[in-house]
Amino acid sequence: MPANLIKRDGITALAAGAAGLDQPEGNPRLKQVVNRLLIDLMVAIDELDISMDEFWTGVAYLTQAGKQDEFGLIVPGVVLEHFLDLRLDEAERRAGLAGGTARTIEGPLYIAGAPLLKGETRLDDGTDNGEVLFMEGQVRDVAGNPIAGAVVDVWHANSMGNYSHFDPTQAAYNLRRRIETDEEGRYRFRSIMPSGYACPPGSQSEKLLQAMGRHGNRPAHVHFFVTAPGYRKLTTQINIPGDKYLHDDFAFGTRDELIPHVERVTDAREIQKAGLNKPFARIRFDFALTKQVAGAPTTVVAREHAEAA
Numbered sequence: 581m582p583a584n585l586i587k588r589d590g591i592t593a594l595a596a597g598a599a600g601l602d603q604p605e606g607n608p609r610l611k612q613v614v615n616r617l618l619i620d621l622m623v624a625i626d627e628l629d630i631s632m633d634e635f636w637t638g639v640a641y642l643t644q645a646g647k648q649d650e651f652g653l654i655v656p657g658v659v660l661e662h663f664l665d666l667r668l669d670e671a672e673r674r675a676g677l678a679g680g681t682a683r684t685i686e687g688p689l690y691i692a693g694a695p696l697l698k699g700e701t702r703l704d705d706g707t708d709n710g711e712v713l714f715m716e717g718q719v720r721d722v723a724g725n726p727i728a729g730a731v732v733d734v735w736h737a738n739s740m741g742n743y744s745h746f747d748p749t750q751a752a753y754n755l756r757r758r759i760e761t762d763e764e765g766r767y768r769f770r771s772i773m774p775s776g777y778a779c780p781p782g783s784q785s786e787k788l789l790q791a792m793g794r795h796g797n798r799p800a801h802v803h804f805f806v807t808a809p810g811y812r813k814l815t816t817q818i819n820i821p822g823d824k825y826l827h828d829d830f831a832f833g834t835r836d837e838l839i840p841h842v843e844r845v846t847d848a849r850e851i852q853k854a855g856l857n858k859p860f861a862r863i864r865f866d867f868a869l870t871k872q873v874a875g876a877p878t879t880v881v882a883r884e885h886a887e888a889a
């Protein structure tokens with residue numbers, strides 16, 4: 581078929597009717613968004629001459645993606661979750677908010693309600709023989725003052741790149757904890773070094789990426805929500821340097837400010853002091869939170885989160 585078969589006026593009229601713009605009832609914001617997305621979609625179909633087969637292949641793809649609960653994976657994979665971060669960054673810049681730790685995407689694998697501990701804890705249950713990792717630091721305000729009583733909600737994959745809850749072989753909340761900072765704003769945890777995540781083989785996400793000549797791998801990373809009363813919630817991650825995918829993340833989550841140095845501790849006394857009998861890794865990373873201010877867009881995202889049973 582040729583392209584550009586339908587006049588713009590015709591498309592606009594169809595979208596307006598489908599979005600209920602001529603109806604007094606309904607949610608005005610929803611109507612506005614649906615109307616706009618329908619116009620953009622119909623224009624794309626007409627300009628690109630998207631065939632019936634292509635269209636219904638797309639519908640079947642999305643149907644299957646929904647059945648397999650993969651939209652949370654496809655959204656970062658097609659850069660949209662990172663794009664939302666870039667918009668929030670710019671909105672904050674315009675609101676005069678600066679100096680906080682860089683944000684990056686939450687991803688689809690957070691589980692709410694992890695055990696809450698004070699000061700320091702251990703994240704792994706001892707069943708993973710990966711490299712031992714100690715991570716510690718301070719939560720501060722942008723002037724450098726420590727924030728006591730902040731909560732560092734941390735989650736990461738095991739040495740196979742799998743997350744508890746989504747991986748039925750792991751115990752509930754393995755590699756997931758909430759740590760309340762001490763009087764000096766400090767947090768500290770022992771865990772094991774994560775490996776990078778890969779989209780499940782045969783998944784809808786992987787199929788789409790492969791069809792675009794891309795891969796579905798993330799570099800090794802550790803996720804954080806950092807919260808404190810009176811401060812803006814921070815959603816971020818650190819990436820482990822040296823990973824093959826460090827600057828080739830399928831989810832576009834890597835940021836230069838979020839790649840800490842990983843110290844390999846081999847000194848016998850240090851190893852003994854840590855209660856270990858082999859070398860381990862140590863990361864020091866501080867978080868800076870900006871103050872809650874009126875009029876700035878919120879960083880608290882209403883997003884569906886599972887909770888472990």
Ligand code: MBD
Pocket residue numbers: 653656685686687688689777798831833
């Ligand atoms: C992950 O672990 C992740 O963090 C993101 C953003 C997407 C898929 C898997």
Ligand code: FE
Pocket residue numbers: 687689777801803
């Ligand atoms: Fe992740």
